[in-house]
Amino acid sequence: MTLAGQIIPGEQPQLPYLVWLHGFLGSADDWQATRKAFTRWPQLYLDLPGHGASENVAIPGFAEFFTQLTHTLAERNITRYWLIGYSLGGRLAMYTACQQPAGLQGIIIEGGNPGLTDPQERLLRIESDQRWALRFAAEPLEQVLDAWYRQPVFASLSNAARQQLIKERAGNQPAALGSALGNLSLGLQPWLGDALAALPVPFHYLCGARDQKFQAIARALGMPFHLIEHAGHNAHRENPAAYCQCVIDILTHYSEEQP
Numbered sequence: 001m002t003l004a005g006q007i008i009p010g011e012q013p014q015l016p017y018l019v020w021l022h023g024f025l026g027s028a029d030d031w032q033a034t035r036k037a038f039t040r041w042p043q044l045y046l047d048l049p050g051h052g053a054s055e056n057v058a059i060p061g062f063a064e065f066f067t068q069l070t071h072t073l074a075e076r077n078i079t080r081y082w083l084i085g086y087s088l089g090g091r092l093a094m095y096t097a098c099q100q101p102a103g104l105q106g107i108i109i110e111g112g113n114p115g116l117t118d119p120q121e122r123l124l125r126i127e128s129d130q131r132w133a134l135r136f137a138a139e140p141l142e143q144v145l146d147a148w149y150r151q152p153v154f155a156s157l158s159n160a161a162r163q164q165l166i167k168e169r170a171g172n173q174p175a176a177l178g179s180a181l182g183n184l185s186l187g188l189q190p191w192l193g194d195a196l197a198a199l200p201v202p203f204h205y206l207c208g209a210r211d212q213k214f215q216a217i218a219r220a221l222g223m224p225f226h227l228i229e230h231a232g233h234n235a236h237r238e239n240p241a242a243y244c245q246c247v248i249d250i251l252t253h254y255s256e257e258q259p
C-alpha cells in the first residue's frame with residue numbers, strides 16, 4: 001500500500017523534492033503555516049499510516065513503513081528528495097535514511113528521537129506506549145488528548161494552545177492512533193545513533209529552545225543542532241518563521257552546490 005499525500009509543484013522543478021513527515025496525531029495539513037516558504041522546491045506532504053487520508057493504511061512496524069514510503073515515492077516518480085520530519089515523522093525519516101535509499105539527498109529532523117540503547121528502558125517505553133495505545137482506543141479521544149498534551153515534553157504549551165491542538169486532533173481514528181503508537185513505539189525502534197553518524201548524506205537536527213528533553217538528546221548524539229527560539233517541541237508550529245528560515249538556509253546551502 002502507498003501513503004496519501006499532497007503534491008505542490010515547485011518554481012524550480014529541477015530541485016529535489018521536499019518530502020514532509022508530520023508527527024503523531026498530525027496530518028499533511030500540519031505544515032500549512034510553513035508551506036509558502038518553500039515554493040522554490042517541489043513538495044510532497046504525506047499522511048503517515050494511521051493518520052489523515054492514510055488512516056486506513058496498516059502500520060505493522062518500521063520496515064513496513066519504509067516499504068510504504070519507497071512505493072509511494074516510486075509511484076509519484078520522485079527520484080531525488082529530502083526528508084523533513086517532525087517528532088514521529090523525524091523518527092521515521094531517520095530510520096529511512098539509515099536504510100540508505102537511492103535518491104535521498106538529506107534529512108532535516110525536528111525533535112525526533114534516534115532511539116534507546118538500554119534494554120530495560122526500551123521495555124519500559126514499549127509498556128508505556130501500549131498503555132497510551134489502549135487509552136486512545138478505549139477512552140474519549142478529547143480526554144486522552146488532554147492527557148497527552150500535558151506530558152512534560154509539551155510543557156511549553158499554554159492552555160489555549162493545548163485546547164487548540166485537542167480540537168485539531170479530535171478527528172483522528174482512535175484505533176488507528178493506538179496501532180501507530182504501539183507498533184512504532186520508541187521501544188521497538190532500532191537504535192539509529194551509530195548509523196546516523198555515518199550517513200553519506202546531510203543530516204541536520206532542529207530543536208525548540210524550550211524543548212530541554214530533545215536538546216539533551218541532540219547533545220547526546222554529539223552533533224551540532226539548530227535551536228528554534230521561542231518554541232517548544234513542536235517548533236514549526238510555535239515559531240514557523242524561525243523554523244522556515246532555518247530550513248531554507250540549510251536547503252539553500254546544498255541547492256547552491258548543485259550543478
Ligand SMILES: C=C(O[C@H]1C=C[C@H](C(=O)CCC(=O)O)[C@@H](C(=O)O)[C@@H]1O)C(=O)O
Binds near residue numbers: 086088091234
Ligand atoms: C511523550 C514523548 O514521546 C512522544 C512525543 C512526541 C512524538 C510525537 O510525534 C508527538 C507529536 C505531537 O503530539 O505533537 C511521539 C512519537 O515520536 O511517536 C512520542 O511518542 C516523550 O516524552 O518522548
